Amino acid sequence: MSSGPRILLREETLDPSYVPAKLPRRDTELALLGRRFHDALGKGLPFHLLLTGGIGSGKTALARHLAADLERGGRLGSWPVHPSYINCWRRASDRTVLLDLLRSVGVSLPDRGYSLSEMLDVFEQGIRKTPAHHLVILDEASALVKQGTKLAYLLSRGREVGLGSITLVLIATEDLLPYLDAASRSSFGVTHRLALAPYDRAALTDILASRAELALRPGSYGAELLEQIARVAAPNGDARFALEVLTNAARLAEDDGARELSAEHVRRAKGSILPTVSEGHLEALSTNQLGVLLALARSLKGRRSSLPSQKLRQSHAALLEELGGRPMSRTTFWRTLKELEREGLVTLEAGSSGESSQIAMDELPASLLTTLLEERLAQSQKT
Ligand SMILES: Nc1ncnc2c1ncn2[C@@H]1O[C@H](COP(=O)(O)OP(=O)(O)OP(=O)(O)O)[C@@H](O)[C@H]1O
Numbered sequence: 001m002s003s004g005p006r007i008l009l010r011e012e013t014l015d016p017s018y019v020p021a022k023l024p025r026r027d028t029e030l031a032l033l034g035r036r037f038h039d040a041l042g043k044g045l046p047f048h049l050l051l052t053g054g055i056g057s058g059k060t061a062l063a064r065h066l067a068a069d070l071e072r073g074g075r076l077g078s079w080p081v082h083p084s085y086i087n088c089w090r091r092a093s094d095r096t097v098l099l100d101l102l103r104s105v106g107v108s109l110p111d112r113g114y115s116l117s118e119m120l121d122v123f124e125q126g127i128r129k130t131p132a133h134h135l136v137i138l139d140e141a142s143a144l145v146k147q148g149t150k151l152a153y154l155l156s157r158g159r160e161v162g163l164g165s166i167t168l169v170l171i172a173t174e175d176l177l178p179y180l181d182a183a184s185r186s187s188f189g190v191t192h193r194l195a196l197a198p199y200d201r202a203a204l205t206d207i208l209a210s211r212a213e214l215a216l217r218p219g220s221y222g223a224e225l226l227e228q229i230a231r232v233a234a235p236n237g238d239a240r241f242a243l244e245v246l247t248n249a250a251r252l253a254e255d256d257g258a259r260e261l262s263a264e265h266v267r268r269a270k271g272s273i274l275p276t277v278s279e280g281h282l283e284a285l286s287t288n289q290l291g292v293l294l295a296l297a298r299s300l301k302g303r304r305s306s307l308p309s310q311k312l313r314q315s316h317a318a319l320l321e322e323l324g325g326r327p328m329s330r331t332t333f334w335r336t337l338k339e340l341e342r343e344g345l346v347t348l349e350a351g352s353s354g355e356s357s358q359i360a361m362d363e364l365p366a367s368l369l370t371t372l373l374e375e376r377l378a379q380s381q382k383t
């Protein structure tokens with residue numbers, strides 16, 4: 001176990017439930033929505049919103065941030081903002097959602113024996129007691145909406161149905177408009193919809209940097225490491241996955257008693273969350289491919305997460321010499337690299353002009369890959 005200094009100084013700040021004070025790369029969205037809510041609520045009008053985006057694109061973080069900002073901002077028009085956040089994932093019925101909503105406006109009911117309309121009456125009394133702009137956030141609302149919720153309609157027509165000033169925010173990974181009834185759909189016109197794009201690599205790097213700064217000991221990670229994790233998470237644009245890899249890599253580094261996180265910790269962390277390469281996958285590789293991969297794995301055993309193609313070509317040539325194989329032409333070397341890229345085993349990146357490409361391998365711990373490949377090569381030489 002650990003003998004080195006602690007690395008995860010504030011692990012709780014990497015927990016998925018933690019709402020960070022800063023949301024880099026979502027400032028534009030935050031400002032835009034802040035303005036729209038401000039304008040509408042200031043005039044005493046609701047502002048309903050349908051917020052969509054892929055997994056880990058920051059929907060929940062953005063909504064909670066916005067709610068906290070509005071709540072802190074004090075009165076808008078005649079009332080303050082009172083947010084109620086409800087995750088509907090496991091509460092996919094109007095009644096269970098409404099029970100939570102009741103609790104958030106300070107009334108409690110036993111969860112049995114009341115009809116939806118009785119519960120709505122109680123809700124109405126509850127919000128009369130505390131006049132406010134009620135900002136109701138229904139997160140992970142897909143199942144609820146697909147089951148034909150009436151609550152979305154009632155909450156988006158709060159005023160007309162006598163429920164007072166309610167603003168409804170629906171959050172889902174997919175567009176929910178097709179599943180809403182026509183009346184509710186009209187509450188979510190174009191300015192009332194926001195689809196978050198997946199984070200790209202640069203965005204993930206910034207996000208990782210801001211969260212690592214909160215959670216990890218300064219000096220325990222470098223910029224290259226964060227870039228490696230961002231590269232690993234970029235295909236899905238998923239910040240949650242990126243932060244999970246960071247957390248697990250930091251744990252592995254602590255367990256190793258290391259002072260710093262290394263590229264190898266990242267590979268191991270990634271593999272434990274999402275094993276992508278099976279031994280069968282490796283068995284299907286050609287001897288050429290195995291050789292290049294082995295040269296790469298050996299070169300990347302230390303702290304590095306990528307290296308220039310020139311360097312790889314040199315260490316590959318040295319490996320062939322060691323194994324007594326024939327030298328490989330430049331063209332074959334490149335074709336082999338391209339094949340490995342298609343297999344999803346390496347990443348090629350064009351270097352800036354005049355520099356050679358960078359080759360990265362984030363799939364498997366280099367130590368494990370080296371062992372597997374050496375065994376395979378030894379076998380194929382015997383036969
Ligand atoms: N711009 C950002 N800056 C800092 N942290 C972020 C940012 N965006 C997301 N995160 C963090 O990434 C994780 C995932 O974000 P979030 O939970 O908001 O995604 P989501 O879109 O709600 O995903 P899901 O569809 O799975 O619910 C959270 O820990 C969140 O704090």
Ligand SMILES: [Mg+2]
Pocket residue numbers: 059060061139
């Ligand atoms: Mg979410």
